[in-house]
Amino acid sequence: xxxxxxQSSFKKFCRKLSPERKDSSAAERQQxxxxxxxxxxxxxxxxxAYMDANRDGRISADELQKSFMTxxxxxxxxxxxxxxxxxxxDGDGMLDFEEFSQLIKGDDKVSEEEKKVELKEAxxxxxxxxxxxxxxxxxxxxxxKLGESRTTDDCRVMIRAFDLNADGVLSFDEFALMMR
Numbered sequence: 001x002x003x004x005x006x007q008s009s010f011k012k013f014c015r016k017l018s019p020e021r022k023d024s025s026a027a028e029r030q031q032x033x034x035x036x037x038x039x040x041x042x043x044x045x046x047x048x049a050y051m052d053a054n055r056d057g058r059i060s061a062d063e064l065q066k067s068f069m070t071x072x073x074x075x076x077x078x079x080x081x082x083x084x085x086x087x088x089x090d091g092d093g094m095l096d097f098e099e100f101s102q103l104i105k106g107d108d109k110v111s112e113e114e115k116k117v118e119l120k121e122a123x124x125x126x127x128x129x130x131x132x133x134x135x136x137x138x139x140x141x142x143x144x145k146l147g148e149s150r151t152t153d154d155c156r157v158m159i160r161a162f163d164l165n166a167d168g169v170l171s172f173d174e175f176a177l178m179m180r
Contacts, residue, residue, distance in 0.1 A: 048100050058094035060084070123175045134159065134170040
């Protein structure tokens, strides 16, 4: 069984519960960024409280599974049990807040590795068959698939903003920089 899947699912779940506010002013965003650590902890506490349905200060595999279902996500019995088992350091079969925090934060190396894999998958979506980079034409085609109509010239301008070596296309490294 892949032990990183529950962590990845948890992170997606947390993002659903505490998305960035897009309507905030620049001053609010700056304040948010300066308190980022505090905000993340508050968000984590809110997610924990949401999942702790019976308010006993611990999350069971069943509570975990039900929380996922309320957001339209599927988590199998095995995945829920594995997620709890992976972070249950005191052996009580449940997650207290500290254990839950460790599960959400996960192993930084794994999460960086997962991010790179996801980024490579996204990059492949933007390149045309037989190509090794994103061209204005391939970008235009992908944007059209996503419902956004752009001219080839628009796509050239978009690429130019992140094209570090000025070759008119985006390599994976340039794409990765753009996505951060």
